[in-house]
Amino acid sequence: MTTWTTVDEVASMIPDGSALALIRDGCGVAMSATRALIRRGVRDLRLVNVPTGGIQTDLLIGAGCVAELETSGVSLGEYGPAGRFAQAVTSGTLTLKEATCPAIHAGLQAAEKGAPFLPLRGVLGSDILRFRPDWRVINNPLNDAAEDPVVVIPAITPDIALFHCAMADDAGNVWVGRERDLITMAHAARQTLVTVERRYPGNLFDDAALAAGTLSSFYVTAVAPAAEGCKPLGFTGHYGEDEDALRAYAKASRRDAEFATYLAAYATAPAAV
Amino acid sequence: MTNFNRHELLIATMARLLIGTRHIAVGVSSPIPASAALLTRHQSNGATRVSILGDPSNTFWSDGGKELFDCAAQGRIDAFFFSGGQIDGAGNINLVGIGDYPRSTVRFGGSYGSAFLYYMIPRIILFRPDHDPRVLVPKVDFISAAGTSPPGVWRRGGPYALVTGKAVFHFDSNEGRFTLQSVHPGETLPDIQATTGFAFDVAPDLSETESPDATTLSLIRGSVGREIAATYPKFARESLGIAA
Numbered sequence: 159m160t161t162w163t164t165v166d167e168v169a170s171m172i173p174d175g176s177a178l179a180l181i182r183d184g185c186g187v188a189m190s191a192t193r194a195l196i197r198r199g200v201r202d203l204r205l206v207n208v209p210t211g212g213i214q215t216d217l218l219i220g221a222g223c224v225a226e227l228e229t230s231g232v233s234l235g236e237y238g239p240a241g242r243f244a245q246a247v248t249s250g251t252l253t254l255k256e257a258t259c260p261a262i263h264a265g266l267q268a269a270e271k272g273a274p275f276l277p278l279r280g281v282l283g284s285d286i287l288r289f290r291p292d293w294r295v296i297n298n299p300l301n302d303a304a305e306d307p308v309v310v311i312p313a314i315t316p317d318i319a320l321f322h323c324a325m326a327d328d329a330g331n332v333w334v335g336r337e338r339d340l341i342t343m344a345h346a347a348r349q350t351l352v353t354v355e356r357r358y359p360g361n362l363f364d365d366a367a368l369a370a371g372t373l374s375s376f377y378v379t380a381v382a383p384a385a386e387g388c389k390p391l392g393f394t395g396h397y398g399e400d401e402d403a404l405r406a407y408a409k410a411s412r413r414d415a416e417f418a419t420y421l422a423a424y425a426t427a428p429a430a431v
Numbered sequence: 432m433t434n435f436n437r438h439e440l441l442i443a444t445m446a447r448l449l450i451g452t453r454h455i456a457v458g459v460s461s462p463i464p465a466s467a468a469l470l471t472r473h474q475s476n477g478a479t480r481v482s483i484l485g486d487p488s489n490t491f492w493s494d495g496g497k498e499l500f501d502c503a504a505q506g507r508i509d510a511f512f513f514s515g516g517q518i519d520g521a522g523n524i525n526l527v528g529i530g531d532y533p534r535s536t537v538r539f540g541g542s543y544g545s546a547f548l549y550y551m552i553p554r555i556i557l558f559r560p561d562h563d564p565r566v567l568v569p570k571v572d573f574i575s576a577a578g579t580s581p582p583g584v585w586r587r588g589g590p591y592a593l594v595t596g597k598a599v600f601h602f603d604s605n606e607g608r609f610t611l612q613s614v615h616p617g618e619t620l621p622d623i624q625a626t627t628g629f630a631f632d633v634a635p636d637l638s639e640t641e642s643p644d645a646t647t648l649s650l651i652r653g654s655v656g657r658e659i660a661a662t663y664p665k666f667a668r669e670s671l672g673i674a675a
Contacts, residue, residue: 182496184485209496210543231526231541236460244538247528254533258546258575260500267497279504280550282584283577285532286542305583338495394487 160330160375168351168382169194172318175225177204179266179316179347183212183235184394185337188322188353190384196221196425206316207232208266208343209259213391213407216240217425219252220417228255228314230262234408241411256286261293263342265314270345275310282307319347322387324396325358330375333362335395344377353384355396435643437596438463438670439651440615441560443643444599445512446470448556448592449479452509456482456499456552458543462659462666464512464558469655470647482508486662500544503551506587510554513545517571518557520629521607522578522590524549525571532573542575549576554591562595564628579607598623599640600631608632613640 168191172178181187192214200223205215207229215232218224220242232243246252264276277298287293287309298306321340326332332352334340344350350373362372387393390403410420435443445467449455455468468481483489484499492498502508515524516539526542528535549555559566580586593600593609597618600609610632614620616639643651652671660667667673 185496210541229541231543233540239538239540247533247538248535250534256527256533256542258542259544260497260504260547263497263500278547279585280547282550283574283580284542284546285527285574286546289533307584336493336495338493339497340495342495342497 160378161380162328162330162357163380163382165190165194165353165382165384165387166198168320168353168380169198169200171349171351171380172200172203172320174200175202175204176317177206177315179206179208179314179319179343180211180214181208181321181337181340181343182210183391186322186334186340186393187212187214187388187391188320188384189214189389189391190387191320191322191351191353191382192217193425196223196421201225205229206262206314208339209257209262211243212240213404216242216411217407219243219246220411221421221425224252226253226255228257228262230257230259234404234411237404237408239412241408241413242417245414256289258284258286261309261311262314263339264311266342266346268311268313269315270342273313275312277308277310279308281309314346316343316347317349319343319350320352322353322355322384322393324354325356325362326352326354326378326381327358327360327362329361330378330381331362332373332375332378332381333358333368333371334373335371341373344373349379350377352378352381353387354381355383355385355387355393357383435648436670437615439643439648440640441594441596442466442470442651442655443647444640445556445558445594446474446647447641448554448594448599449510450474452479452554454480454482454508455510456503456508457484457512459485461512461558462663462670463560464556465662466651466655466659466671468510469658470650473650473654474647483662488661500547503548506551508552510556510591511548511552512556512558513549513576514559515557515566515571515575517566517568518559518593519568519571519578520609520631522602522604522609523571523574524557524576524578525573526575527573529572535572545576548588549578549590550580550586550588552588555589557590557593559593560596562597562623562626564626566628567595567626568628569630578602579604597626601634610634611637613638615640616642
């Protein structure tokens with residue numbers, strides 16, 4: 159049974175040390191909940207970017223909340239490099255599990271199938287493989303005729319998937335629309351926490367058109383309302399990004415002192431929710 | 432002879448490398464490659480399909496971010512673009528960082544889909560507007576995606592050409608080397624040799640990069656510019672003269 163709750167309660171449901179799956183920019187990044195997580199002082203998160211990260215990942219790293227990161231890339235897009243991420247990597251304070259986008263999708267898909275791994279073509283010859291002892295190369299067992307090396311990606315089972323959507327109904331069914339990666343994340347994770355723009359009156363499964371883009375409450379532990387919950391990022395189809403705020407963040411992320419000021423004034427201020 | 436700027440030259444040049452493709456995909460933060468893809472679509476009278484990540488009017492995907500990779504894996508994408516913090520003479524690209532990984536001295540964003548897409552898409556165009564020996568290096572510090580594979584490794588795709596602000600190189604996947612094919616107007620072979628950190632071959636028929644003709648320029652400044660303005664308004668305004 160899904161609980162309707164508050165953003166702060168959602169943050170309190172993410173224990174220190176959790177493996178936390180986060181969606182890429184534009185597709186429902188739960189920024190309100192991220193600020194609540196930082197306010198509650200979460201520590202030692204093991205982030206899984208699906209499959210890439212932006213301001214959310216950078217902010218959590220800068221706020222000292224992250225022990226480990228699995229990612230295919232972290233950047234602030236057209237606003238430039240993710241400063242806290244780069245600082246943490248070059249100073250060696252972050253354990254990094256370097257990946258490539260389809261490998262993260264494959265790992266989550268393996269988990270949702272209850273399979274130990276999925277095979278993935280390509281990747282051979284990349285230095286990513288050298289630094290991922292958990293990724294193995296096997297010979298294609300179905301090819302009896304020839305050597306045919308193929309990479310296998312172990313299942314990725316996050317403790318928690320956290321994302322933002324347009325709406326959820328009273329029962330806790332969540333409308334993800336065409337953002338189908340959110341469904342894969344929820345299937346793969348042990349628990350799913352969702353923030354939404356608004357509450358949908360009725361049941362999403364009663365409308366065939368909406369039902370096709372709906373994640374069942376079966377997978378959802380808790381839902382919380384958070385209007386403009388992706389800001390300062392945009393939310394495709396709903397609102398654009400706050401360019402001034404993202405520019406200011408990009409600048410602050412490049413210097414320790416500036417970032418500390420930013421964090422104190424913005425991310426940790428309750429009024430910024 | 433019509434005047435054109437460097438961006439217009441690069442757009443027209445990359446569009447020539449895309450002739451005959453059925454489906455071109457373009458990643459984020461890539462206004463010049465996206466413009467080249469849209470120009471190809473116009474020049475093919477719509478026969479070439481273009482998918483631009485981040486532009487809802489130019490993407491058909493409805494199965495999440497994984498659909499791009501699934502399409503590529505099935506051979507449904509013929510061309511794509513990568514940049515590279517470093518690119519070496521064997522076609523290896525580094526999108527991870529400078530120095531001894533994992534303690535890089537400079538960290539880039541990450542490999543994104545490159546390690547996979549480099550195997551799947553036949554015409555990968557490497558694009559770096561700044562032609563710089565710190566970028567075009569003898570050997571990359573980290574291989575995000577390998578330029579070639581040993582015999583027997585399944586592979587459909589890889590680097591096809593390298594386009595910089597100075598020149599066009601073609602890549603020979605059998606030799607694992609670049610060949611300088613054309614030099615942009617105003618650039619010289621000695622200068623390109625001095626600013627390229629890796630060894631390369633020079634085509635016997637080395638030429639000047641073809642200038643865009645009047646028809647091409649009017650397309651770039653017209654239909655292509657208006658279409659690209661939806662995703663890249665600043666680029667369309669400043670580089671192609673499209674009013675907001």
